[in-house]
Amino acid sequence: MVKRRKLISYTAFSTAIAVITGCFGGNSSNGQGQTVNVGTMADLKAKGELKGNTPKGPVTVVPNGSGGQISAVNPTCTHNGCQVEWKKANGKFVCPCHGAEFAATGKVLKGPATRNLPTYATQVSGNNVLVKA
Numbered sequence: 001m002v003k004r005r006k007l008i009s010y011t012a013f014s015t016a017i018a019v020i021t022g023c024f025g026g027n028s029s030n031g032q033g034q035t036v037n038v039g040t041m042a043d044l045k046a047k048g049e050l051k052g053n054t055p056k057g058p059v060t061v062v063p064n065g066s067g068g069q070i071s072a073v074n075p076t077c078t079h080n081g082c083q084v085e086w087k088k089a090n091g092k093f094v095c096p097c098h099g100a101e102f103a104a105t106g107k108v109l110k111g112p113a114t115r116n117l118p119t120y121a122t123q124v125s126g127n128n129v130l131v132k133a
């Protein structure tokens with residue numbers, strides 16, 4: 001049997017650990033998904049895209065228009081599951097398997113895919129690009 005004083009001590013220790021891991025972990029969870037850091041805006045500008053993994057699957061972040069907006073999509077083709085590739089020069093995703101094309105927003109531009117790529121919410125914090133999944 002655990003005495004009351006020890007139980008309070010264990011509870012305080014567990015709470016402290018939870019607060020520390022929540023504040024300093026690489027990813028955070030707030031019950032509404034996790035936020036994943038996929039790189040910096042400088043990396044995005046240099047490479048043309050950022051890739052990462054979220055608890056809900058892979059993510060590719062690309063520029064969306066000329067106004068500095070960005071989009072985060074799951075690059076798994078909705079036709080048959082191949083990984084679409086970002087074509088920076090054309091500003092669209094192209095599937096290497098059967099040629100489907102998607103806009104930076106994930107919207108279908110050309111079949112055989114009929115469903116848009118799933119998207120994630122993004123946030124730029126300082127220079128870091130965060131994806132919420």
Ligand code: FES
Pocket residue numbers: 077078079080081082095096097098099100111112113
């Ligand atoms: S798997 Fe992408 S077009 Fe078929």
